[in-house]
Amino acid sequence: MHDIRAIRDNPAALDAALKRRGEAPMSSEILALDEARRAKIAATEAAQAEQNKASKEVGAAKAKGDEAEFERLRALVAEKKDEVAAMRAEANALDAQLTDMLARIPNSPADDVPDGADENDNVEVNRWGEPPAFDFTPKEHFEIEGVKPGMDFETAAKMSGSRFVLLSGAVARIHRALAQFMVDTHVDHNGLTEVNPPVLVNDDAMYGTDKLPKFGGDSYQTREGMWLVPTSEVSLTYIVGGHIVDEDYLPRRYTAHTLCFRSEAGSAGRDTAGMLRQHQFEKVEMVSITHPDESDAEQKRMLRCAEDILERLGIPYRTVVLCTGDMGFGARRTYDIEAWVPGQNTYREISSVSTTGDFQARRMNARFKPKDGGKPQFVHTLNGSGLAVGRCLIAVLENGQQADGSVKLPDALAPYLGGKTTLTADGTLA
Template sequence: MLDIKWIRDNADALDAALAKRGAAPQAASLIALDERRRAILQELQDKQSRRNSASKEIGAAMAAKNSELAESLKAEVADLKTTLPALEEESRTLEAELNDILARIPNIPHDDVPVGKDETGNVIARVVGEKPRWSHPAKEHFEIGEALGYMDFDRAAKLSGSRFTVLTSQIARLERALGQFMIDLHTGEHGYTEVSSPLMVRAETLYGTGNLPKFEEDLFKTTDGRYLIPTAEVTLTNLVAGEILEQEKLPLRFTALTPSFRSEAGSAGRDTRGMLRQHQFWKCELVSITDAESSIAEHERMTACAEEVLKRLGLHFRTMTLCTGDMGFGSRKTYDLEVWLPGQNTYREISSCSVCGDFQARRMDARYRGKGEKATKFVHTLNGSGTAVGRCLIAVLENYLNEDGSVSIPDVLLPYMGGLTRIEKAA
């Protein structure tokens, strides 16, 4: 969430940032609403002050046996008691209206983010590895998985409907191996603390990371008012909600391997075949909590941690700097890792690493205090996939396909595969 005080002082900067994102200007209407709120609040405070002083004056008038003045003051206090509730309600209404609008305004992009309308404006930051060269034809992951006998979409549809998958035997083990490899790498070598956190959260928690109120349609809601997490970013980031941290203990780095749940609202007709766009999928999430000075460097570090997963798996990928029109709502700058899928003959996003500045921290009221300082500042938050397990599974199946239809296991996963070196067709 943006600070209304900052908006008042930087109206042109806000509108220029929104224009880069392809959004309409908001500064003038926000400032006008805030002026109304401030005027009502001032009137409320003035009347409350007058009520308090008039109440004291009644006692003095009665002590002086000035009954006429005392009665006049009593009438004034009675009138104030009648008008104050209406002002209080109006003040609350305007405060709620302002906060609701602020909660729906996207973050301000960093100055070095390329300006663009959509994904066509994204810029390649680097390319790692090379596309595989085969004599045999490439296949899509669902063709490979179904032919092997370990990937079943029909049974999944029978159980749950579309956008679900049943994996069995060797491919199910490969999916598990990928998740274990990722979490072991990030905790063992990259300094992240593993967290096992809830899969259901309250609305306030989703508000803190910016998923609510703007993106409610993308969420699954339970019958008791909780929501299934769309990503572990929600829980990991909110671990510091409402807290004041000591600067010398920053950065905090958290990781979790969890299922994620997304309604995929608005994606009708997109990626309907296979596992690319599912309602339920595993993801290894990375979250960092830093001070204001360290967040940009931490963003580069986090992205490198996610890239290392793909490097060790021997997968060809490119890292993209997202343009202003393709960035997420809460991000100030985002790198997308796009892995090469031979079966689709294209790159597909497998990780997204974002620095959010203090955008989420203001919503969560998460702060830090420097050593020897009394004042506090909002922390900076970062999040990234390290990586999406399902999409990584797709990439391994398509990139390690052999001519006979079997799939070789990347060397780095062999310790997790119980002696299997390749996935072969079920007998």
């Protein structure tokens, strides 16, 4: 969330940031509402002061035995009480309106983020590995002979509808192995703390991580009002929600393997074949809570953690920095890692690593106490996929496919598969 004081001090900066994102200017509208809110608060305080003064005079009039003055002042106190209550309600309504307006404004891009309209303006910053050369036409993951027995979309649709999949047998085991491999790598090699968080969260957690109010329609809500997490970024980041921690507490680096749920409300008709875009999926998430001075370096560290997973699996990838028009609502800067998928003959996103600056911290009031004293400051929060498990499964299956319908699996997974290195054409591990 944006700081209203910063907007008052430099409204042009907000409008310039919005322009970079392709949004209309908003500073004049915000400041007009803020001025009305502040004026109403001032008027409420003045009326409250009059009420307090009259209340004191009531006692004095009663002590003097001046019944007429006593009754007049008592009526005035009652009148002022009602007036104050009404004015306070109006001030609270204006405050809620301003807060809601600020909550719907996207984060300001970092200065070094490239300007652009959409994904075509993203800038490649790294590329690793060579796409495999096949002496046959490579298939998409769901078409590979050895995969078909363990990837059932029809049964999943029968019980849950479209965009669900039932994994079984060897394919389910490979999927689980990938998640375990990712978590172990992040814990044992990257120094992240493993967490097993709730996947049902309340409004505060969703709001604090900028998923509400703007994106409520993209998530699933239970009849009791709880939310199924669209990503465990919500649970992991909100660990510090409402807290003031010591500076020595920072940085905090978390990882979690969880189910995630998205309605995909804005993606009708996209990627409907296979398991590339699902309503329910699994992801290994990374979240860092840092000192503001360290957040840019932390983002690069997190990016390397995600890239390293693909390198250990031998999956070719490229890394792009997203332009202003393609960047997510809460991000200040985002790097996307795109894995090579031979079946589509292209790179597809498998991880996004974003820094939000203090954007989320303001919403959840997460701060730290500086070592050298002074007022508490907002922490910086970062998040990244490390990686999306289902999409990683797609990349492993498609890059390792063989002409006979089998799949050569990455050596890094062998310890998690009982030493097996091949998904055979009949759907078993060997």
